[in-house]
Amino acid sequence: MSDLSVSRRTLLGIFGAGAAGAALAACSTGSTSGSPTTGAGASSADASAYPVTIKHALGTTTISKPPTRIATVAETDQDMLVSLGVVPILVPATSWGGNARKSTDWFDAAVKKLGKDYPQQYSAADNLPVDEIAKATPDLILATNSGLTAEEYAKLSKIAPTVAYPGDAWGTTWQQSLEMVGKAVGKEAEAATLKTQTQQLIDDAKAKYPAIQGKTATWLYLDPTSNASFSVYLPLDNRPRMLNEFGFTTPAFVDTLQTANKGKFYADVSAEKASTADADVAVFYVTAAGDVAKLKSDKLLSQIPSLKSDTYVAAADNTISLTMGVPTTLSIPVAIEKFVPDLAKAAAKVS
Secondary structure: OOOOOOOOOHHHOOOOOOOOHHHHOOOOOOOOOOOOOOOOOOOOHHHHOOEEEEEOOOEEEEEOOOOOEEEEEOOOHHHHHHOOOOOOOOEEEEOOOOOOOOOOOHHHHHHHHHHOOOEEEEEOOOOOOHHHHOOOOOOOOEEEOOOOOOOHHHHHHOOEEEEEOOOOOOOOHHHHHHHHHHHHHHOOHHHHHHHHHHHHHHHHHHOOOHHOOOOOEEEOOOOOOOOEEEEEEOOOHHHHHHHHHHEOOOHHHHHHHHHHOOOOOOOEHHHHHHHHHHOOOOEEHHHHHHHHOOOOOOOOOHHHHHHHHOOOOEEEEHHHHHHOOOOOOOHHHHHHOOOOOHHHHHHHOOO
């Protein structure tokens, strides 16, 4: 796999690491029932909040007045904006795993609920199209969970105030993104309310699925067509982070890999060491019928403990990548509905 920390592609391309997530193809229909109140901040921004200054990894950005034309670089940010009742004018297309509109069902539904025009899209699958963003004449650019480089940030900042990620590129939590977006658009109070509502949904899911609590879990990338190695997603990635949020703990072997791979989202492991990937539950993607059978018949990869014990979740639905890899106030309720029950079933099998 390519180095995810420096590769310039869309967020969903990164979260489909390894042949771009093997191009998870099926379009999903994510329900947003039980989600926090979309448009809780549908009123205009608090003008008294401006000017507002936001510090981030690439500098300090001052927004002098309430923005009215917002472009996003990070796909998390468009969800956060719409949750706050603000529809951006320009967003990146969901190049991998999205619906027919190259978006997500939950974002589309939230925009429709607000009764606003759907934003324009651009492709950032290979490179960030700075000129295309400039043509949209935004007055604010949000990239709170992105891989924005210093050079790209400098170019975008000449177009409009630009807010980058707070720490590691691609390593922003949903809570951090929500807080930064809320501050940028003058809706800090509404963002705090949405955070509380979303956290309550997570807490309710933890209470509903006690089998998960305290079990260890790992998120893997397994390729049944190439068994020389496999990859383990590390705690900087939002997928294992979300496993932890729902009550799983990080297994010792992942902690060891994290120590040896500081600042990285994943670690490659020789297939000969498959037995060391010891977790109560393993999650991995499958893209074709028979993938699991191939993995379980492989001399080396079959030694992964969770494969041997049948305590795994083989994720074929791209909704899982979108909701767990790009957690937002809109996508987390879908993850709870579509994915967490499968995690609980696997955890319940653990002796």
